[in-house]
Amino acid sequence: xxxxxxxxxxxxxxxxKLGVLHCGVTREGxxxxxxxVQDIDDGKEVLFAKTAVAVxxxxxxxxxxxx
Numbered sequence: 001x002x003x004x005x006x007x008x009x010x011x012x013x014x015x016x017k018l019g020v021l022h023c024g025v026t027r028e029g030x031x032x033x034x035x036x037v038q039d040i041d042d043g044k045e046v047l048f049a050k051t052a053v054a055v056x057x058x059x060x061x062x063x064x065x066x067x
Contacts, residue, residue: 006066021051023064031055031062
């Protein structure tokens with residue numbers, strides 16, 4: 001974790017917590033934050049506006065960052 005942002009890195013079929021928020025990678029290309037679900041393509045980033053969490057994907061590595 002950095003001083004300005006909280007981050008966790010997950011792989012497919014893995015779950016974790018970013019502060020109090022439950023995050024996970026359900027399957028390759030499908031991520032979830034606090035019950036919201038989004039598809040994500042390789043090399044892209046998606047933002048979960050309700051929780052201010054951005055998820056970026058590089059191959060099978062998914063980085064969840066609290067903005």
